[in-house]
Amino acid sequence: MGLEAIKLELIEWLTKLDDEDTIEYLRVVKDSKTEKDWADNLICEQKSGIGRGLKAIDECRVTPHEEIKKRFGL
Known part of the structure; x- marks a missing residue:
């Protein structure tokens, strides 16, 4: 599976996600990758x-x- 297909699969999964803990965890992961140090x-x-x-x-x-x-x- 190519990178673009994986991204689309994750986007689709995320739009249906209702678990607040998982969403918060994903936000922390995202922020950790965008912040410098x-x-x-x-x-x-x-x-x-x-x-x-x-x-x-x-x-x-x-x-x-x-x-x-x-x-x-x-």
Whole structure:
């Protein structure tokens, strides 16, 4: 099946689709393909926080997930 035929099949399917969750999922997929980079939308404080987290990882100042779960009884 060619690309154009697949597109037409998807368009036809989408016009009949009533499932809101699937439609929202498809919108997210579409937006993820059209936006440049999700990081471009972060504010300075968010970028700074990510930078601090990455630095902590580089310096081995992290606690394994399993240890945190044990500490909090999860």
